[in-house]
Each structure stands twice: as structure tokens, then as C-alpha cells.
Amino acid sequence: MQIQKSFKDEKTSGCLYLIPTPIGNLQDMTFRSVETLKSVDFICAEDTRNTGILLKHFDIKTKQISFHEHNSKSKIPDLIDLLKQGFDLAQVSDAGMPSISDPGQDLVKEAVKEAISVVALPGASAGITGLIASGIMPQPHIFYGFLPRKKGQQIDFFTSKKHYEETQIFYESPFRVLDTLENMISVYGDRQICLVRELTKVFEEYQRGSISELITYLHENTLKGECLIIVEGFTKQEVDDKELLSEIDIKDLVSDLIDQGLKPNQAIKQVAKNYKLNRQDVYTIFHDIN
Numbered sequence: 001m002q003i004q005k006s007f008k009d010e011k012t013s014g015c016l017y018l019i020p021t022p023i024g025n026l027q028d029m030t031f032r033s034v035e036t037l038k039s040v041d042f043i044c045a046e047d048t049r050n051t052g053i054l055l056k057h058f059d060i061k062t063k064q065i066s067f068h069e070h071n072s073k074s075k076i077p078d079l080i081d082l083l084k085q086g087f088d089l090a091q092v093s094d095a096g097m098p099s100i101s102d103p104g105q106d107l108v109k110e111a112v113k114e115a116i117s118v119v120a121l122p123g124a125s126a127g128i129t130g131l132i133a134s135g136i137m138p139q140p141h142i143f144y145g146f147l148p149r150k151k152g153q154q155i156d157f158f159t160s161k162k163h164y165e166e167t168q169i170f171y172e173s174p175f176r177v178l179d180t181l182e183n184m185i186s187v188y189g190d191r192q193i194c195l196v197r198e199l200t201k202v203f204e205e206y207q208r209g210s211i212s213e214l215i216t217y218l219h220e221n222t223l224k225g226e227c228l229i230i231v232e233g234f235t236k237q238e239v240d241d242k243e244l245l246s247e248i249d250i251k252d253l254v255s256d257l258i259d260q261g262l263k264p265n266q267a268i269k270q271v272a273k274n275y276k277l278n279r280q281d282v283y284t285i286f287h288d289i290n
């Protein structure tokens with residue numbers, strides 16, 4: 001067992017500060033973060049060029065040390081040595097909270113092992129910021145970060161998380177969002193979703209609706225900028241829908257409406273509405289999609 005008193009008077013080693021940086025709008029930098037970056041001995045930066053812009057903006061002169069996923073294994077021992085010598089270090093990622101999708105967690109783990117104080121400062125976080133304005137239940141939630149890129153791996157991932165009741169938060173490239181949503185709907189069904197792009201920037205946008213609605217929209221509109229996906233968790237209604245689906249003849253109901261003059265998609269939508277079913281489930285059954 002280990003107990004850390006972050007602000008004790010006696011200092012036997014340096015302190016590792018985890019400093020959040022803005023995810024787009026530089027005004028989101030906190031006063032405490034700026035002052036801490038000015039006061040530490042070194043700043044461990046994921047990209048020294050990117051962080052250099054931030055430091056210049058706030059007139060911070062502290063020396064940077066390059067620290068990213070490709071050099072972390074070789075750099076961590078040296079950084080731990082600096083901390084043991086009494087130097088204070090700050091670790092920053094390109095944007096948002098450090099230790100998320102960067103090698104900061106490995107540095108933290110080693111610092112904790114050596115009984116070196118690790119102090120995290122609060123600040124900008126894309127996942128939580130987007131979540132509270134998404135319109136989807138914020139509690140409970142699970143943050144996953146970036147998804148697997150390959151289709152098969154994504155399908156397996158979604159299948160393993162399908163019955164999680166928590167709201168799920170993902171980061172995704174704008175170039176892969178459409179494919180990801182199509183993979184998601186094939187496993188999750190047509191849940192409510194919020195796609196957030198360019199958070200805190202001039203073109204910030206929230207796209208709220210069902211997965212199928214967003215898929216239709218994205219087929220017609222080009223997606224740009226940094227994105228995160230927030231999708232509602234599994235609900236009992238999905239179980240009830242399956243029980244009802246097993247009791248009624250979807251194909252006959254849809255076919256009857258088509259015979260009455262409706263187009264197939266209109267008929268599918270009407271049956272889903274009449275029986276309060278998931279439209280994607282009705283579509284899948286009618287078209288014999290496994």
C-alpha cells in the first residue's frame with residue numbers, strides 16, 4: 001500500500017505534473033496549468049513543435065523534452081532519474097488530458113513505483129465535454145478512446161460491448177466514421193447517437209439522431225475535423241423488441257403496405273413505427289440480412 005500526500009512540505013524528489021492542454025480553443029487553458037508549466041524544470045511533450053506554439057502563446061520559457069510513443073521506453077528511465085534528482089517535470093499531450101492515448105500512463109506507473117508524487121491538474125477533455133452536451137444519458141458511461149481500424153476487429157469489439165448498458169464514448173477519424181457507424185449498426189441496431197466534431201473550435205458541431213439517420217446524412221455530406229462518437233447503451237427495450245419480432249410476421253406486414261402503394265423503405269418505417277420496433281431490425285428481417 002502507498003499513500004501520496006501531494007502537497008507535503010518535505011520534498012525528497014521532484015514531482016510529475018500531468019497538465020491538460022486545450023483541445024482547440026486556447027482560452028480553455030487554465031491559470032494553474034500555465035503557472036505550473038512556467039514553474040517546472042522540464043516539460044515532456046508529445047510533439048515539441050505543437051507544444052511550442054502553446055508555450056509561445058502563454059510566454060512560457062521552460063525547456064521541452066520530446067516524449068512520445070516511439071521513444072518512451074528509452075526516455076522513461078532518464079525522466080525518472082531527473083525526478084529522483086529533485087527536478088519537477090510536467091507531461092503534456094498534443095491536446096486534452098495526458099496519459100490518454102499517449103505514453104504518459106507508462107511514465108506515471110514508473111513514478112508511482114518509485115514513490116514519486118504524481119499530481120494531475122483538471123482541464124479540457126473531449127470525451128466528457130462532448131458527453132454532457134450530447135443529449136444522451138451521461139451516467140454511467142464508458143470511455144474507450146480510439147476504435148480498432150479493421151472491419152473484422154471492429155465487429156468483434158462491438159459484439160463484445162453490445163450488451164453494456166453504459167453510454168459509450170469513442171474517438172474516430174473523420175475518414176472512418178461512416179464505415180464505423182455501418183459496422184456499429186450491424187451489431188448494436190439503430191440506437192441513438194451523437195457525433196461531435198471540431199469541439200471548442202469555430203466549426204464545432206453536434207449531429208444528434210439515430211445511427212441510421214447519421215449514416216444517411218453522412219452519405220450526402222462530407223465530414224471534416226476531429227470527431228468523437230457517443231452512443232447510448234443497451235436497453236431492455238431491445239430485448240422486448242426481439243420478443244415482439246418473434247411473434248409477428250414482418251415480411252407480410254411490410255409486403256401488405258407495399259401492395260398498398262408504399263415504397264419498401266416507407267413500408268419498413270411504418271411497420272417499425274406501428275409496432276414501436278427498431279427500424280434497422282425490421283429492415284434486416286424483410287431483406288433476409290443475416
